[in-house]
Amino acid sequence: MIRGIKVKKLYDGIHMEPLEDVTVLFDETGFTDIIMSDKTGITGGDQINIEDKSDLYMMPGLVDCHVHLMLPGDGTKGEYIMRDWSQGEVAVMAYRNAMTALAAGVTTLRDCGGAYNCAVTVKNTFERQSVNGPDILSSGAPLTCTGGHCWYMGGEADGPEEIRKKIRSQQKAGAGFVKLMAAYGGTIGVTKTPTFSDEELQAAIDEAHLRGMKITMHSVIYEVTKKLADLDVDMIEHTVMCDAHSTINFLDEEVIEKIREKGIFVDHTLNCVNGTVNMYEEKVKNGTAGSWEKEQYEIYKRYQDLTFESFNFQVERHVPYVVGTDAGWGFSNFKDGYYENIYEMQRNGASAKELIIASTNRAAKAIGLDNILGSVETGKQADFLLLKDDPGVDMAKAIRKPYEIYKRGQIFRS
Numbered sequence: 001m002i003r004g005i006k007v008k009k010l011y012d013g014i015h016m017e018p019l020e021d022v023t024v025l026f027d028e029t030g031f032t033d034i035i036m037s038d039k040t041g042i043t044g045g046d047q048i049n050i051e052d053k054s055d056l057y058m059m060p061g062l063v064d065c066h067v068h069l070m071l072p073g074d075g076t077k078g079e080y081i082m083r084d085w086s087q088g089e090v091a092v093m094a095y096r097n098a099m100t101a102l103a104a105g106v107t108t109l110r111d112c113g114g115a116y117n118c119a120v121t122v123k124n125t126f127e128r129q130s131v132n133g134p135d136i137l138s139s140g141a142p143l144t145c146t147g148g149h150c151w152y153m154g155g156e157a158d159g160p161e162e163i164r165k166k167i168r169s170q171q172k173a174g175a176g177f178v179k180l181m182a183a184y185g186g187t188i189g190v191t192k193t194p195t196f197s198d199e200e201l202q203a204a205i206d207e208a209h210l211r212g213m214k215i216t217m218h219s220v221i222y223e224v225t226k227k228l229a230d231l232d233v234d235m236i237e238h239t240v241m242c243d244a245h246s247t248i249n250f251l252d253e254e255v256i257e258k259i260r261e262k263g264i265f266v267d268h269t270l271n272c273v274n275g276t277v278n279m280y281e282e283k284v285k286n287g288t289a290g291s292w293e294k295e296q297y298e299i300y301k302r303y304q305d306l307t308f309e310s311f312n313f314q315v316e317r318h319v320p321y322v323v324g325t326d327a328g329w330g331f332s333n334f335k336d337g338y339y340e341n342i343y344e345m346q347r348n349g350a351s352a353k354e355l356i357i358a359s360t361n362r363a364a365k366a367i368g369l370d371n372i373l374g375s376v377e378t379g380k381q382a383d384f385l386l387l388k389d390d391p392g393v394d395m396a397k398a399i400r401k402p403y404e405i406y407k408r409g410q411i412f413r414s
């Protein structure tokens with residue numbers, strides 16, 4: 001049955017400026033019409049129940065381009081999850097995280113790497129048991145070299161042939177895109193070097209595209225970000241511009257211009273080290289930090305400052321940025337991660353109105369789902385939020401506690 005909601009302002013995810021005093025019609029199959037208040041004669045008028053919510057703001061459901069459903073986001077490292085948890089416990093964690101994200105207004109999740117194919121397991125559970133959960137797109141295990149970043153998730157592959165085979169077998173198991181670790185990261189004992197040769201990177205890109213999949217690559221170092229900007233990648237995760245010691249930011253105009261020109265989507269997971277910085281900072285302040293912890297605090301703090309600075313530099317040069325939170329990783333969690341990320345992006349130069357687009361329609365485009373979701377448009381899936389505050393003024397404040405969340409036209413109740 002078609003329902004209608006009349007709102008104060010509608011941010012449709014495509015246009016910067018909102019439509020005022022509009023009525024949005026939808027059912028479980030999608031949005032059916034958007035009617036301006038000065039127009040009369042809604043088709044089938046009498047049968048449509050129109051709720052007057054003209055004190056509220058509407059925007060599309062949030063899209064998170066970078067999460068790890070298998071991880072708890074409480075600071076526990078992935079290595080310990082793999083050592084201590086059963087496959088079943090990991091799947092349950094992934095299910096719980098997906099529903100926690102939905103309760104925070106995140107209606108679509110792209111899982112950028114997990115073990116045991118857990119994101120596909122959750123997606124299949126939603127479908128088989130008719131659970132109205134968030135849409136999930138999974139990479140399976142992230143591709144990495146032997147002993148490389150996140151090797152323990154099961155995505156090790158060396159040489160073009162192994163890389164191609166891994167991509168094929170993961171697609172067979174339900175992966176919808178390819179995530180590749182092009183640099184080191186926060187994995188215990190990993191060497192601080194790029195992960196793959198040029199030949200291996202090219203093989204991964206060719207194989208992903210041959211099989212109709214997008215490929216996104218992780219980069220936490222300038223040397224790698226620079227290299228990826230020259231390749232035919234679809235997206236760069238983190239898009240960091242500093243050196244391995246977090247001492248120098250290479251704010252390279254040429255690299256950013258290439259990214260902008262080629263339309264390579266980028267995300268910056270700006271909140272993902274905040275929890276780690278705060279943890280060490282507290283120890284330093286209350287005098288319980290040892291010398292190693294003091295050093296870690298300095299390194300993470302510098303990294304945080306440099307990533308904020310680099311984000312601002314990129315935003316000012318109009319790169320196509322989207323929102324990725326790295327939820328699950330470190331202390332970025334599924335309840336607060338999205339809000340924290342928007343808060344940091346807004347504080348570091350992104351406008352609230354552009355953030356609405358970057359977190360919805362543009363993010364859907366980045367992950368290849370914009371044909372079905374990401375905007376409030378006739379025919380799209382009816383995923384949307386009703387908010388008490390105007391997201392075009394302060395998006396972080398507006399999404400902190402969504403008033404109501406709708407997934408596929410149905411209200412979400414936790």
Ligand SMILES: [Zn+2]
Binds near residue numbers: 068326
């Ligand atoms: Zn990640």
